[in-house]
Amino acid sequence: xxxxxxxxxxxxxxxxxxxxxxxxxxxxxxxxxxxxxxxxxxxxxxxxxxxxxxxxxxxxxxxxxxxxxxxxxxxxxxxxxxxxxxxxxxxxxxxxxxxxxxxxxxxxxxxxxxxxxxxxxxxxxxxxxxxxxxxxxxxxxxxxxxxxxxxxxxxxxxxxxxxxxxxxxxxxxxxxxxxxxxxxxxxxxxxxxxxxxxxxxxxxxxxxxxxxxxxxxxxxxxxxxxxxxxxxxxxxxx
Amino acid sequence: xxxxxxxxxxxxxxxxxxxxxxxxxxxxxxxxxxxxxxxxxxxxxxxxxxxxxxxxxxxxxxxxxxxxxxxxxxxxxxxxxxxxxxxxxxxxxxxxxxxxxxxxxxxxxxxxxxxxxxxxxxxxxxxxxxxxxxxxxxxxxxxxxxxxxxxxxxxxxxxxxxxxxxxxxxxxxxxxxxxxxxxxxxxxxxxxxxxxxxxxxxxxxxxxxxxxxxxxxxxxxxxxxxxxxxxxxxxxxxxx
Numbered sequence: 001x002x003x004x005x006x007x008x009x010x011x012x013x014x015x016x017x018x019x020x021x022x023x024x025x026x027x028x029x030x031x032x033x034x035x036x037x038x039x040x041x042x043x044x045x046x047x048x049x050x051x052x053x054x055x056x057x058x059x060x061x062x063x064x065x066x067x068x069x070x071x072x073x074x075x076x077x078x079x080x081x082x083x084x085x086x087x088x089x090x091x092x093x094x095x096x097x098x099x100x101x102x103x104x105x106x107x108x109x110x111x112x113x114x115x116x117x118x119x120x121x122x123x124x125x126x127x128x129x130x131x132x133x134x135x136x137x138x139x140x141x142x143x144x145x146x147x148x149x150x151x152x153x154x155x156x157x158x159x160x161x162x163x164x165x166x167x168x169x170x171x172x173x174x175x176x177x178x179x180x181x182x183x184x185x186x187x188x189x190x191x192x193x194x195x196x197x198x199x200x201x202x203x204x205x206x207x208x209x210x211x212x213x214x215x216x217x218x219x220x221x222x223x224x225x226x227x228x229x230x231x232x233x234x235x236x237x238x
Numbered sequence: 239x240x241x242x243x244x245x246x247x248x249x250x251x252x253x254x255x256x257x258x259x260x261x262x263x264x265x266x267x268x269x270x271x272x273x274x275x276x277x278x279x280x281x282x283x284x285x286x287x288x289x290x291x292x293x294x295x296x297x298x299x300x301x302x303x304x305x306x307x308x309x310x311x312x313x314x315x316x317x318x319x320x321x322x323x324x325x326x327x328x329x330x331x332x333x334x335x336x337x338x339x340x341x342x343x344x345x346x347x348x349x350x351x352x353x354x355x356x357x358x359x360x361x362x363x364x365x366x367x368x369x370x371x372x373x374x375x376x377x378x379x380x381x382x383x384x385x386x387x388x389x390x391x392x393x394x395x396x397x398x399x400x401x402x403x404x405x406x407x408x409x410x411x412x413x414x415x416x417x418x419x420x421x422x423x424x425x426x427x428x429x430x431x432x433x434x435x436x437x438x439x440x441x442x443x444x445x446x447x448x449x450x451x452x453x454x455x456x457x458x459x460x461x462x463x464x465x466x467x468x469x470x471x472x473x474x475x476x477x478x
Contacts, residue, residue: 042443084454207457210457213447
Protein backbone atom coordinates (compact mmCIF):
# COMPACT_ATOMS: atom_id res chain seq x y z
CA UNK A 1 0.00 0.00 0.00
CA UNK A 2 2.77 2.39 1.01
CA UNK A 3 4.71 1.54 -2.13
CA UNK A 4 1.62 2.26 -4.25
CA UNK A 5 1.21 5.69 -2.54
CA UNK A 6 4.84 6.49 -3.16
CA UNK A 7 4.52 5.60 -6.85
CA UNK A 8 1.37 7.75 -7.17
CA UNK A 9 3.07 10.70 -5.47
CA UNK A 10 6.09 10.31 -7.70
CA UNK A 11 3.89 10.20 -10.82
CA UNK A 12 2.09 13.38 -9.77
CA UNK A 13 5.42 15.09 -9.07
CA UNK A 14 6.86 14.05 -12.43
CA UNK A 15 3.69 15.14 -14.26
CA UNK A 16 3.68 18.50 -12.45
CA UNK A 17 7.31 19.06 -13.38
CA UNK A 18 6.54 18.14 -16.97
CA UNK A 19 3.66 20.65 -17.18
CA UNK A 20 5.70 23.34 -15.43
CA UNK A 21 8.42 22.91 -18.04
CA UNK A 22 6.17 22.60 -21.10
CA UNK A 23 3.41 25.14 -20.38
CA UNK A 24 5.60 28.27 -20.54
CA UNK A 25 6.74 27.24 -24.01
CA UNK A 26 3.18 26.49 -25.08
CA UNK A 27 1.89 29.77 -23.63
CA UNK A 28 4.50 31.70 -25.56
CA UNK A 29 2.78 30.64 -28.76
CA UNK A 30 -0.72 31.74 -27.72
CA UNK A 31 -2.01 34.78 -29.58
CA UNK A 32 -0.66 34.45 -33.06
CA UNK A 33 2.61 32.58 -32.71
CA UNK A 34 5.97 33.76 -33.87
CA UNK A 35 4.71 34.97 -37.24
CA UNK A 36 6.34 34.56 -40.61
CA UNK A 37 9.53 36.42 -41.55
CA UNK A 38 9.25 40.12 -42.34
CA UNK A 39 10.76 40.37 -45.79
CA UNK A 40 9.96 41.82 -49.20
CA UNK A 41 10.81 38.37 -50.67
CA UNK A 42 8.23 36.09 -49.09
CA UNK A 43 7.40 33.59 -51.77
CA UNK A 44 10.36 33.98 -54.05
CA UNK A 45 13.69 35.75 -53.91
CA UNK A 46 14.87 38.62 -56.13
CA UNK A 47 15.25 37.68 -59.76
CA UNK A 48 18.06 40.12 -60.49
CA UNK A 49 20.47 42.64 -59.01
CA UNK A 50 18.13 45.33 -60.32
CA UNK A 51 15.29 43.94 -58.13
CA UNK A 52 17.56 44.15 -55.09
CA UNK A 53 18.72 47.65 -55.93
CA UNK A 54 15.11 48.80 -56.25
CA UNK A 55 14.22 47.14 -52.95
CA UNK A 56 17.23 48.80 -51.30
CA UNK A 57 16.16 52.26 -52.48
CA UNK A 58 12.62 51.60 -51.24
CA UNK A 59 13.86 50.21 -47.88
CA UNK A 60 15.54 53.51 -47.00
CA UNK A 61 12.06 55.08 -46.69
CA UNK A 62 10.81 52.62 -44.07
CA UNK A 63 13.47 52.95 -41.39
CA UNK A 64 12.65 53.79 -37.78
CA UNK A 65 15.27 55.67 -35.83
CA UNK A 66 15.44 55.30 -32.06
CA UNK A 67 17.30 57.90 -30.03
CA UNK A 68 18.04 57.66 -26.34
CA UNK A 69 15.80 60.24 -24.61
CA UNK A 70 18.52 61.77 -22.45
CA UNK A 71 19.95 63.34 -25.58
CA UNK A 72 16.76 65.03 -26.73
CA UNK A 73 14.30 67.63 -25.52
CA UNK A 74 11.47 65.08 -25.40
CA UNK A 75 9.59 65.28 -22.08
CA UNK A 76 7.45 62.15 -22.31
CA UNK A 77 8.01 59.18 -20.01
CA UNK A 78 9.46 56.99 -22.74
CA UNK A 79 13.11 56.13 -22.47
CA UNK A 80 13.68 56.44 -26.19
CA UNK A 81 12.33 58.68 -28.92
CA UNK A 82 11.19 56.79 -32.01
CA UNK A 83 11.08 58.49 -35.39
CA UNK A 84 9.15 56.26 -37.79
CA UNK A 85 9.79 56.56 -41.52
CA UNK A 86 12.75 58.85 -40.81
CA UNK A 87 14.12 61.22 -43.43
CA UNK A 88 16.47 64.18 -43.47
CA UNK A 89 14.41 67.30 -44.19
CA UNK A 90 14.89 71.06 -44.15
CA UNK A 91 13.30 73.14 -41.37
CA UNK A 92 11.22 75.29 -41.72
CA UNK A 93 9.50 73.13 -44.30
CA UNK A 94 7.98 74.49 -47.47
CA UNK A 95 5.98 73.06 -50.37
CA UNK A 96 8.14 71.12 -52.79
CA UNK A 97 10.80 70.11 -50.25
CA UNK A 98 12.33 66.75 -50.94
CA UNK A 99 13.28 64.65 -47.93
CA UNK A 100 16.36 62.47 -48.36
CA UNK A 101 16.84 59.04 -46.84
CA UNK A 102 20.60 59.11 -46.74
CA UNK A 103 23.50 60.97 -45.17
CA UNK A 104 25.40 63.04 -47.71
CA UNK A 105 28.69 64.37 -46.43
CA UNK A 106 32.43 63.97 -46.50
CA UNK A 107 34.79 61.31 -45.26
CA UNK A 108 37.78 62.06 -43.00
CA UNK A 109 39.93 62.54 -46.09
CA UNK A 110 37.45 65.08 -47.46
CA UNK A 111 35.99 62.89 -50.21
CA UNK A 112 32.24 63.32 -50.80
CA UNK A 113 30.23 60.25 -49.80
CA UNK A 114 26.68 59.15 -49.11
CA UNK A 115 25.26 56.36 -46.93
CA UNK A 116 21.68 55.17 -47.46
CA UNK A 117 19.50 54.66 -44.36
CA UNK A 118 18.82 51.15 -45.67
CA UNK A 119 22.41 50.21 -44.94
CA UNK A 120 22.88 51.80 -41.53
CA UNK A 121 22.61 49.79 -38.32
CA UNK A 122 23.40 52.68 -35.97
CA UNK A 123 25.41 55.88 -35.65
CA UNK A 124 27.02 57.84 -32.85
CA UNK A 125 27.71 61.56 -32.64
CA UNK A 126 31.44 61.91 -32.07
CA UNK A 127 31.88 65.66 -32.44
CA UNK A 128 30.00 68.79 -33.32
CA UNK A 129 30.71 72.44 -34.05
CA UNK A 130 28.63 75.37 -35.28
CA UNK A 131 28.62 74.19 -38.88
CA UNK A 132 29.19 70.45 -38.97
CA UNK A 133 28.45 67.28 -37.07
CA UNK A 134 30.61 64.16 -37.22
CA UNK A 135 29.04 60.73 -37.05
CA UNK A 136 30.56 57.31 -36.55
CA UNK A 137 28.26 55.20 -38.69
CA UNK A 138 28.03 51.42 -38.38
CA UNK A 139 27.22 50.16 -41.85
CA UNK A 140 25.22 46.89 -41.78
CA UNK A 141 24.66 44.80 -43.75
CA UNK A 142 27.76 45.93 -45.62
CA UNK A 143 27.03 43.85 -48.68
CA UNK A 144 26.27 44.84 -52.24
CA UNK A 145 23.19 43.49 -54.07
CA UNK A 146 25.50 41.54 -56.42
CA UNK A 147 27.37 39.91 -53.54
CA UNK A 148 24.12 39.15 -51.72
CA UNK A 149 22.64 37.45 -54.76
CA UNK A 150 25.82 35.56 -55.43
CA UNK A 151 26.76 34.40 -51.91
CA UNK A 152 23.22 33.91 -50.54
CA UNK A 153 24.30 34.19 -46.90
CA UNK A 154 22.17 33.06 -43.92
CA UNK A 155 20.99 35.48 -41.23
CA UNK A 156 23.60 34.10 -38.82
CA UNK A 157 26.33 34.97 -41.32
CA UNK A 158 24.84 38.40 -42.03
CA UNK A 159 24.44 39.25 -38.35
CA UNK A 160 27.93 38.23 -37.32
CA UNK A 161 29.77 39.76 -40.26
CA UNK A 162 29.21 42.28 -43.00
CA UNK A 163 29.68 45.21 -40.63
CA UNK A 164 32.08 48.16 -40.74
CA UNK A 165 32.42 51.59 -39.20
CA UNK A 166 32.81 54.80 -41.13
CA UNK A 167 33.23 58.43 -40.10
CA UNK A 168 31.15 60.98 -41.97
CA UNK A 169 31.07 64.78 -41.58
CA UNK A 170 27.70 66.41 -42.28
CA UNK A 171 26.74 70.04 -42.61
CA UNK A 172 24.13 71.06 -40.02
CA UNK A 173 22.34 73.11 -42.67
CA UNK A 174 21.22 72.59 -46.25
CA UNK A 175 22.72 74.74 -49.00
CA UNK A 176 19.80 77.21 -48.69
CA UNK A 177 20.64 77.82 -45.02
CA UNK A 178 17.75 75.81 -43.53
CA UNK A 179 18.42 73.43 -40.65
CA UNK A 180 18.77 69.69 -41.28
CA UNK A 181 16.16 67.83 -39.28
CA UNK A 182 15.49 64.12 -38.74
CA UNK A 183 11.77 64.09 -39.53
CA UNK A 184 9.33 61.19 -39.13
CA UNK A 185 6.01 60.37 -40.76
CA UNK A 186 4.15 61.46 -37.57
CA UNK A 187 5.91 64.80 -37.66
CA UNK A 188 8.29 63.86 -34.84
CA UNK A 189 11.47 65.77 -35.46
CA UNK A 190 14.92 66.34 -34.04
CA UNK A 191 17.29 68.87 -35.61
CA UNK A 192 20.77 67.45 -36.12
CA UNK A 193 22.24 70.35 -34.14
CA UNK A 194 20.25 69.27 -31.05
CA UNK A 195 21.89 65.85 -30.87
CA UNK A 196 24.54 65.86 -28.15
CA UNK A 197 27.99 64.41 -28.59
CA UNK A 198 27.87 60.77 -27.43
CA UNK A 199 24.29 60.16 -28.60
CA UNK A 200 23.71 56.74 -30.12
CA UNK A 201 20.94 56.40 -32.68
CA UNK A 202 19.74 53.00 -33.79
CA UNK A 203 17.83 51.78 -36.84
CA UNK A 204 17.02 48.31 -35.48
CA UNK A 205 15.73 49.03 -31.95
CA UNK A 206 12.05 49.51 -32.77
CA UNK A 207 9.17 47.53 -31.31
CA UNK A 208 9.19 44.09 -33.00
CA UNK A 209 5.44 44.51 -33.68
CA UNK A 210 6.00 47.72 -35.61
CA UNK A 211 8.52 46.58 -38.18
CA UNK A 212 7.91 47.23 -41.85
CA UNK A 213 8.59 44.25 -44.14
CA UNK A 214 9.99 46.43 -46.93
CA UNK A 215 12.86 47.70 -44.76
CA UNK A 216 14.64 44.32 -44.88
CA UNK A 217 15.79 44.48 -48.51
CA UNK A 218 18.61 42.10 -47.66
CA UNK A 219 16.29 39.40 -46.22
CA UNK A 220 16.36 37.18 -49.30
CA UNK A 221 15.11 33.59 -48.72
CA UNK A 222 18.52 32.34 -47.55
CA UNK A 223 18.46 35.01 -44.81
CA UNK A 224 14.75 34.97 -43.90
CA UNK A 225 14.51 31.17 -43.76
CA UNK A 226 17.25 31.00 -41.14
CA UNK A 227 15.53 30.07 -37.86
CA UNK A 228 17.63 32.74 -36.12
CA UNK A 229 16.02 35.48 -38.24
CA UNK A 230 14.31 37.64 -35.58
CA UNK A 231 12.12 40.02 -37.59
CA UNK A 232 8.61 38.57 -37.83
CA UNK A 233 5.18 39.86 -38.81
CA UNK A 234 2.57 39.90 -36.03
CA UNK A 235 -0.68 41.79 -35.52
CA UNK A 236 -0.31 44.16 -32.58
CA UNK A 237 -2.42 42.76 -29.72
CA UNK A 238 -2.36 44.85 -26.55
CA UNK B 239 -4.08 160.20 48.43
CA UNK B 240 -7.04 159.52 50.60
CA UNK B 241 -8.10 156.22 52.08
CA UNK B 242 -10.84 155.78 49.64
CA UNK B 243 -8.50 155.99 46.67
CA UNK B 244 -6.02 153.55 48.21
CA UNK B 245 -8.81 151.06 48.85
CA UNK B 246 -9.94 151.33 45.25
CA UNK B 247 -6.42 150.80 43.93
CA UNK B 248 -5.94 147.72 46.12
CA UNK B 249 -9.24 146.31 44.93
CA UNK B 250 -8.23 146.73 41.24
CA UNK B 251 -4.89 145.02 41.83
CA UNK B 252 -6.60 142.15 43.61
CA UNK B 253 -8.99 141.85 40.70
CA UNK B 254 -6.08 141.72 38.23
CA UNK B 255 -4.29 139.13 40.36
CA UNK B 256 -7.41 136.96 40.54
CA UNK B 257 -7.80 137.26 36.81
CA UNK B 258 -4.16 136.23 36.23
CA UNK B 259 -4.53 133.25 38.61
CA UNK B 260 -7.67 132.16 36.81
CA UNK B 261 -5.96 132.30 33.43
CA UNK B 262 -2.92 130.43 34.75
CA UNK B 263 -5.22 127.75 36.14
CA UNK B 264 -6.91 127.44 32.76
CA UNK B 265 -3.59 127.05 30.96
CA UNK B 266 -2.45 124.40 33.44
CA UNK B 267 -5.72 122.51 33.08
CA UNK B 268 -5.48 122.62 29.30
CA UNK B 269 -1.95 121.09 29.36
CA UNK B 270 -2.89 118.18 31.61
CA UNK B 271 -6.19 117.23 29.81
CA UNK B 272 -5.82 113.94 27.66
CA UNK B 273 -6.13 114.22 23.79
CA UNK B 274 -9.40 112.76 22.56
CA UNK B 275 -8.94 110.29 19.56
CA UNK B 276 -11.45 110.38 16.75
CA UNK B 277 -11.65 106.54 16.94
CA UNK B 278 -12.54 106.65 20.56
CA UNK B 279 -16.10 105.81 19.69
CA UNK B 280 -14.97 102.34 18.72
CA UNK B 281 -14.10 101.64 22.28
CA UNK B 282 -17.60 102.21 23.41
CA UNK B 283 -19.46 99.15 24.69
CA UNK B 284 -22.20 99.53 22.12
CA UNK B 285 -19.69 99.55 19.31
CA UNK B 286 -17.97 96.43 20.67
CA UNK B 287 -21.34 94.74 20.76
CA UNK B 288 -22.08 95.73 17.16
CA UNK B 289 -18.64 94.54 15.95
CA UNK B 290 -19.05 91.23 17.80
CA UNK B 291 -22.45 90.75 16.21
CA UNK B 292 -21.03 91.46 12.74
CA UNK B 293 -18.17 89.00 13.18
CA UNK B 294 -20.28 86.16 14.45
CA UNK B 295 -23.30 86.88 12.28
CA UNK B 296 -21.80 87.68 8.89
CA UNK B 297 -18.05 87.19 8.58
CA UNK B 298 -17.74 83.72 10.13
CA UNK B 299 -20.67 82.25 8.13
CA UNK B 300 -19.34 83.88 4.95
CA UNK B 301 -15.91 82.37 5.58
CA UNK B 302 -17.42 78.96 6.31
CA UNK B 303 -19.64 79.20 3.22
CA UNK B 304 -16.68 80.10 1.00
CA UNK B 305 -14.69 77.22 2.42
CA UNK B 306 -17.57 74.81 1.83
CA UNK B 307 -17.95 76.19 -1.69
CA UNK B 308 -14.25 75.56 -2.44
CA UNK B 309 -14.56 72.06 -0.98
CA UNK B 310 -17.67 71.41 -3.06
CA UNK B 311 -15.97 72.66 -6.23
CA UNK B 312 -12.99 70.45 -5.47
CA UNK B 313 -15.19 67.41 -4.88
CA UNK B 314 -17.18 68.17 -8.03
CA UNK B 315 -13.99 68.50 -10.09
CA UNK B 316 -12.67 65.23 -8.65
CA UNK B 317 -15.96 63.43 -9.33
CA UNK B 318 -16.10 64.77 -12.85
CA UNK B 319 -12.47 63.74 -13.50
CA UNK B 320 -13.20 60.29 -12.09
CA UNK B 321 -16.23 60.00 -14.38
CA UNK B 322 -14.09 61.17 -17.30
CA UNK B 323 -11.42 58.61 -16.44
CA UNK B 324 -14.01 55.81 -16.34
CA UNK B 325 -15.36 56.89 -19.74
CA UNK B 326 -11.84 57.17 -21.15
CA UNK B 327 -11.09 53.68 -19.86
CA UNK B 328 -14.21 52.44 -21.68
CA UNK B 329 -13.15 54.26 -24.83
CA UNK B 330 -9.69 52.69 -24.68
CA UNK B 331 -11.32 49.29 -24.28
CA UNK B 332 -13.48 49.91 -27.37
CA UNK B 333 -10.44 51.01 -29.32
CA UNK B 334 -8.47 47.87 -28.47
CA UNK B 335 -11.52 45.76 -29.41
CA UNK B 336 -11.64 47.49 -32.83
CA UNK B 337 -8.05 46.55 -33.47
CA UNK B 338 -8.74 42.96 -32.42
CA UNK B 339 -11.18 42.77 -35.34
CA UNK B 340 -8.61 44.24 -37.73
CA UNK B 341 -6.10 41.62 -36.59
CA UNK B 342 -8.72 38.93 -37.28
CA UNK B 343 -9.16 40.42 -40.75
CA UNK B 344 -5.44 40.06 -41.41
CA UNK B 345 -5.51 36.46 -40.18
CA UNK B 346 -8.45 35.72 -42.48
CA UNK B 347 -6.60 37.12 -45.51
CA UNK B 348 -3.40 35.39 -44.55
CA UNK B 349 -5.17 32.06 -43.98
CA UNK B 350 -7.09 32.33 -47.26
CA UNK B 351 -3.87 33.05 -49.11
CA UNK B 352 -2.29 29.90 -47.71
CA UNK B 353 -5.35 27.78 -48.55
CA UNK B 354 -5.67 29.16 -52.08
CA UNK B 355 -2.56 27.28 -53.13
CA UNK B 356 -4.46 24.10 -52.21
CA UNK B 357 -7.34 24.96 -54.62
CA UNK B 358 -10.24 25.58 -52.24
CA UNK B 359 -13.78 24.66 -53.24
CA UNK B 360 -16.86 26.86 -53.57
CA UNK B 361 -18.00 26.11 -49.99
CA UNK B 362 -14.68 27.33 -48.65
CA UNK B 363 -14.99 30.56 -50.65
CA UNK B 364 -18.51 31.11 -49.33
CA UNK B 365 -17.36 30.51 -45.74
CA UNK B 366 -14.57 33.06 -46.11
CA UNK B 367 -16.98 35.54 -47.60
CA UNK B 368 -19.42 35.05 -44.71
CA UNK B 369 -16.66 35.50 -42.16
CA UNK B 370 -15.40 38.57 -43.97
CA UNK B 371 -18.87 40.17 -44.05
CA UNK B 372 -19.38 39.42 -40.36
CA UNK B 373 -16.01 40.95 -39.47
CA UNK B 374 -16.75 44.03 -41.56
CA UNK B 375 -20.15 44.46 -39.88
CA UNK B 376 -18.68 44.10 -36.40
CA UNK B 377 -15.81 46.42 -37.23
CA UNK B 378 -18.14 49.15 -38.51
CA UNK B 379 -20.20 48.87 -35.34
CA UNK B 380 -17.13 49.04 -33.07
CA UNK B 381 -15.68 51.93 -35.09
CA UNK B 382 -18.83 53.93 -34.52
CA UNK B 383 -18.82 53.12 -30.81
CA UNK B 384 -15.25 54.25 -30.42
CA UNK B 385 -15.70 57.37 -32.56
CA UNK B 386 -18.59 58.38 -30.31
CA UNK B 387 -16.38 58.19 -27.21
CA UNK B 388 -13.64 60.51 -28.48
CA UNK B 389 -15.35 63.47 -26.81
CA UNK B 390 -14.53 61.97 -23.38
CA UNK B 391 -10.92 62.93 -24.00
CA UNK B 392 -9.66 66.45 -23.20
CA UNK B 393 -10.83 69.04 -25.72
CA UNK B 394 -7.33 69.99 -26.84
CA UNK B 395 -6.46 66.42 -27.82
CA UNK B 396 -9.61 65.52 -29.78
CA UNK B 397 -8.39 66.89 -33.11
CA UNK B 398 -5.11 65.01 -32.77
CA UNK B 399 -6.97 61.79 -31.90
CA UNK B 400 -9.37 62.19 -34.85
CA UNK B 401 -6.47 62.78 -37.24
CA UNK B 402 -4.60 59.69 -36.03
CA UNK B 403 -7.86 57.68 -35.96
CA UNK B 404 -8.59 58.62 -39.59
CA UNK B 405 -5.09 57.47 -40.57
CA UNK B 406 -5.81 54.15 -38.85
CA UNK B 407 -9.17 53.81 -40.61
CA UNK B 408 -7.47 54.41 -43.93
CA UNK B 409 -4.84 51.74 -43.32
CA UNK B 410 -7.50 49.24 -42.15
CA UNK B 411 -9.63 50.02 -45.22
CA UNK B 412 -6.62 49.27 -47.42
CA UNK B 413 -6.17 45.96 -45.64
CA UNK B 414 -9.88 45.21 -45.94
CA UNK B 415 -9.86 45.94 -49.68
CA UNK B 416 -6.88 43.66 -50.15
CA UNK B 417 -8.39 40.83 -48.09
CA UNK B 418 -11.66 41.14 -50.04
CA UNK B 419 -9.75 40.84 -53.31
CA UNK B 420 -7.86 37.82 -51.99
CA UNK B 421 -11.10 36.12 -50.94
CA UNK B 422 -12.75 36.81 -54.31
CA UNK B 423 -9.73 35.84 -56.32
CA UNK B 424 -10.54 33.24 -58.93
CA UNK B 425 -7.96 33.95 -61.58
CA UNK B 426 -5.10 33.03 -59.19
CA UNK B 427 -2.59 34.91 -61.36
CA UNK B 428 -3.04 38.45 -60.06
CA UNK B 429 -5.44 40.75 -58.28
CA UNK B 430 -6.07 44.42 -58.86
CA UNK B 431 -6.03 46.69 -55.83
CA UNK B 432 -6.41 50.47 -56.18
CA UNK B 433 -5.59 50.26 -59.89
CA UNK B 434 -2.40 48.34 -59.19
CA UNK B 435 -1.94 44.79 -60.44
CA UNK B 436 -0.43 42.51 -57.83
CA UNK B 437 0.98 39.16 -58.89
CA UNK B 438 0.53 36.20 -56.56
CA UNK B 439 4.11 36.68 -55.35
CA UNK B 440 3.44 40.27 -54.38
CA UNK B 441 0.11 39.71 -52.59
CA UNK B 442 1.56 38.27 -49.34
CA UNK B 443 4.07 41.13 -49.22
CA UNK B 444 1.31 43.68 -49.76
CA UNK B 445 -0.67 41.99 -46.98
CA UNK B 446 2.35 42.35 -44.64
CA UNK B 447 2.81 45.97 -45.69
CA UNK B 448 -0.86 46.65 -44.85
CA UNK B 449 -0.43 44.91 -41.49
CA UNK B 450 2.66 46.94 -40.71
CA UNK B 451 0.94 50.22 -41.62
CA UNK B 452 -2.10 49.23 -39.58
CA UNK B 453 0.08 48.34 -36.56
CA UNK B 454 1.91 51.65 -36.78
CA UNK B 455 -1.21 53.78 -37.07
CA UNK B 456 -2.87 51.77 -34.28
CA UNK B 457 0.16 52.27 -32.07
CA UNK B 458 0.11 56.00 -32.83
CA UNK B 459 -3.53 56.39 -31.74
CA UNK B 460 -2.93 54.21 -28.69
CA UNK B 461 0.05 56.36 -27.70
CA UNK B 462 -2.06 59.54 -27.84
CA UNK B 463 -4.94 57.94 -25.90
CA UNK B 464 -2.62 56.60 -23.20
CA UNK B 465 -0.86 59.95 -22.89
CA UNK B 466 -4.19 61.75 -22.46
CA UNK B 467 -5.34 59.13 -19.97
CA UNK B 468 -2.14 59.63 -17.99
CA UNK B 469 -2.59 63.41 -17.97
CA UNK B 470 -6.18 63.22 -16.70
CA UNK B 471 -5.13 60.66 -14.10
CA UNK B 472 -2.36 62.98 -12.89
CA UNK B 473 -4.82 65.87 -12.69
CA UNK B 474 -7.31 63.76 -10.75
CA UNK B 475 -4.64 62.72 -8.24
CA UNK B 476 -4.19 66.41 -7.30
CA UNK B 477 -7.73 66.46 -5.87
CA UNK B 478 -7.37 63.34 -3.72
